[in-house]
Amino acid sequence: MTLPDWKPHAERLAAEVTHPQSRWRPAVASTPRHVFVPRWWGDGADGRTLGDGASGPRRWMRVAYSNTSLVTRIGSRHADHAEPGEKADGLPTSSSTLPWLxxxxxxxxxxxxxxxxxxxxGSGYGTALACRRLADRQVTSIDVDPYLVAAAAxxxxxxxLRPTVRVCDITGPxxxxxxxxxxxxSLPSIPASLPAALNPGGRLVTTLAGTGLVLTADKTEDGGAVGQIECEGAGFMSARHGEDYPPDLFDVMGDFEEKDDGEESVSPYPVIDVQQAxxxxxxxxxEVPGVEHRFRQGQGRGTAWMAHPDGSWAxxxxxxxEPARVIQGGPRRLWDELDRIRRRWLVDGRLYTYGARASITPDGVLTLSRGGWSVTVG
Structure with missing residues (x-):
């Protein structure tokens, strides 16, 4: 197979995602991203469809050097192991993140x-960028999945490039x-192992699961860290501890689509796709951790569902x-909690998450605060 020259594609991508004076521009321009995504799961009307670089080199170059995330694993099925024409359904469990992010x-x-x-x-592409920016001996790359680690290495x-590559759960030692x-x-909370693994003056960057929040924090003398929620959003797959994520609450608690045996009310606000706001x-x-969401739009009507591990649903x-017709059940009224936050948003003209101060104790308890608002995670 004869591949088109990848370097012009990498240089174009570098120009798209970095400033001309950025020290990351040479790293992006000199890293062959296609090497890390020889196969991927693309979008399809009836499930994820397999993309195979070897079967279409020109498309491979176009896809690999686009500023998009490329899903490489659905559930426990990695694209590397899929058969031609295969489709996959389920949640993405690994990807090559969009280069800008x-x-x-x-x-x-x-x-x-x-x-x-x-x-x-992940795919190893981000590790390669770090190695190009620094030296491979300065970089350690970890993943919980043995195959991902072996393929990346x-x-x-x-x-x-030969950084240190290890099978390791980032939430553990x-x-x-x-x-x-x-x-x-993204992490549901900050494990104590993260501040413990920072050298004096070290810095942690991550995202919080179930949110679009980027957390940055610098180590303090007491072994904790202080920082902030950055004023921009980012989303990553949640850290997992096995081959796949556990079943979602909608599967565990039953089908909510026709559920109508709860308490009825009318919200003062329209339906919203919460995860897009x-x-x-x-x-x-x-404020209400652990809630899972679904949303469907059709013929001008939006329908949203919520489920919580304590059995609450909405x-x-x-x-x-139009104002939303709401049905809720279980020990808590989840949609009322959402409307409470929306009301605060309207009254104050803002919410307080982005730009919040972050404080992490040595044992990993994270407190976010801004103005009179505060919440503790972990």
Whole structure:
């Protein structure tokens, strides 16, 4: 197979995602992203469809050097192991993150030339960028999945990069100490192992699960860390501990689509797709953690469902700009909690998550605060 020259594609991508004077521009321009995504799961009307670089080299170059996330694993099925024409359904469990976001997370880390960094592996592309920016001996890359670690290490080796690559759960003990830790997975809370693995003055960058929030924090003398929620959003897959995520609550608790045996009310607000309203979603997830969401739009009508592990559930439905008809059950009224936050948003003109101050104790308890608002995670 003869491949088109990848370098012009990488240079174009670098120009798209970095400033001309950025020290990350040469890293993006010199890294062959296609090596890390020889196959991927693309979007399809009836499920994820397999994309195979070898069967279409020109398309491979176009896809691999686009500023998009490329899903490489659905559930426990990696695209590397799929058959031609195969489709996959389920939640994505690994990807090659869109390059702009990888670079942005590294910029938040304020990586210095001498920094020793811990990053999460995924496809290995982000690890390669860190190695190009620094030296491979300064980079440690981890993932909970043995195959992802082996594939990333092999592909890094083919382009002459040999960082330390380990099978490791980022929520548990880490294989060293570092000046920077950049987790391109989202965490439900901050494990004590993260501040413990930072060298004095070290910096942590991650996102919080169930939110669009980027957390940056610098280690303090007491072994904790202080920082902030950055004033921009980002979303990553949640950290997992096995081959796949556990079944979602809608599967465990039953089908909610026709459920109508709860308490009925009318909301003063229209239906909203909560997960597409990141500031609202992030605040709600912090104040009412553990809620899962579904949303469907059709013929001008939106319907939203919520489910919580304690058995609480809610269903809201309305035409586009009409007040929502709400049915709720279980020990808590989830939609009322959402409306409470929406009311605060209207009264104050803002919510307080983005830009919030962050404080992490040595044992991993995270407190976010801004103005009179405060919430504790973990």
């Amino acid at each position: 990888v670079v942005r997370m590294y910029q938040h880390a304020r990586i210095a030339d001498a920094s020793r960094v811990l990053v999460t592996a 092999e592909r890094l080796d083919t382009i002459g 880490l294989p060293g100490t570092y000046d920077r830790i950049v987790a391109t997975v 990141w500031e609202l979603w992030s605040t709600f997830s912090l 269903k809201a439905s309305a035409m586009r700009d």
